[in-house]
Amino acid sequence: MQTGLKPLGRERFGLWLLLAPTLIGLIFGTLGSVLATTIISFFNWDLITPPIWAGLDNFAHLFDDELFHKSLFTTFRFSALYVPGVLVTSLAAATLLNRKLRGLSFFRTVYFLPVVSSAVAVGLIWSWIYAKDAGLLNTIIKGLGGQPITWLSSQHVLISVVIVNIWGAVGEGMIVFLAGLQAVPGDYYDAAQVDGANEWQQFSHITLPLITPTIFFQTILSTINSFQAFEYVYILTRQDGGGSTMPVLMFSIYRNAFNWFRMGQASAQALVLALIIFILTLFYFWLQRRWVVYE
Numbered sequence: 001m002q003t004g005l006k007p008l009g010r011e012r013f014g015l016w017l018l019l020a021p022t023l024i025g026l027i028f029g030t031l032g033s034v035l036a037t038t039i040i041s042f043f044n045w046d047l048i049t050p051p052i053w054a055g056l057d058n059f060a061h062l063f064d065d066e067l068f069h070k071s072l073f074t075t076f077r078f079s080a081l082y083v084p085g086v087l088v089t090s091l092a093a094a095t096l097l098n099r100k101l102r103g104l105s106f107f108r109t110v111y112f113l114p115v116v117s118s119a120v121a122v123g124l125i126w127s128w129i130y131a132k133d134a135g136l137l138n139t140i141i142k143g144l145g146g147q148p149i150t151w152l153s154s155q156h157v158l159i160s161v162v163i164v165n166i167w168g169a170v171g172e173g174m175i176v177f178l179a180g181l182q183a184v185p186g187d188y189y190d191a192a193q194v195d196g197a198n199e200w201q202q203f204s205h206i207t208l209p210l211i212t213p214t215i216f217f218q219t220i221l222s223t224i225n226s227f228q229a230f231e232y233v234y235i236l237t238r239q240d241g242g243g244s245t246m247p248v249l250m251f252s253i254y255r256n257a258f259n260w261f262r263m264g265q266a267s268a269q270a271l272v273l274a275l276i277i278f279i280l281t282l283f284y285f286w287l288q289r290r291w292v293v294y295e
Contacts, residue, residue: 157246
């Protein structure tokens with residue numbers, strides 16, 4: 001008995017030793033940040049003077065904050081376009097790259113490059129593409145005889161920024177969908193071919209039902225990312241006065257915290273954002289019983 005317990009104890013010690021960096025980061029980096037944000041939300045604090053107890057005033061102020069209302073509405077509009085856009089484009093890319101084609105590894109790498117690229121560098125490149133006077137898109141439009149478009153104006157900014165964010169997220173979603181597609185047993189397709197099913201029938205009756213768990217996972221992931229969108233929005237839409245032509249909720253949190261040093265109000269908005277994501281996640285889990293198929 002004792003000779004069997006000692007190796008087991010060493011294995012457990014080694015396991016905890018390997019998990020220690022992740023657990024420390026989770027406790028102090030994630031849980032610690034959530035606890036600090038919750039505490040700060042009950043104070044008025046500008047990072048310089050001592051914090052002053054405010055109770056629920058920072059949360060009550062959200063009902064009168066026009067920037068918060070506008071940012072919240074814009075975030076929901078952004079999410080309504082971003083989430084289905086990421087799902088469709090990622091699934092389409094994964095379906096194409098799941099085929100046996102020459103140079104497949106190269107194309108997978110190309111599609112994944114936006115994920116590992118610097119958001120600042122990518123944002124600056126897209127700013128040049130969208131530029132009104134010498135931008136790539138408007139240069140092409142003028143070359144075809146059209147009139148230049150102000151892509152980042154209030155009229156077109158939402159769809160323009162959504163396109164950039166979808167482009168940056170396709171690689172990550174493609175990897176997730178590739179894993180789901182490759183987990184589908186090939187016997188199902190062989191049987192369908194024997195029965196005379198074409199490619200669309202195989203995709204709609206075999207592939208889609210069997211990858212619904214993957215679609216469910218990617219939907220949650222994309223929703224979280226849509227409500228946390230900031231880098232591309234900030235770089236593409238930031239105005240000289242510190243405002244934005246498309247203020248999302250993360251931009252409102254940023255301005256309150258680092259432009260106006262209202263740490264209490266920024267923390268209150270961050271908690272509201274976390275609550276919205278939590279409620280949407282619970283709704284998705286409730287809804288999955290109606291359409292997600294588990295083998």
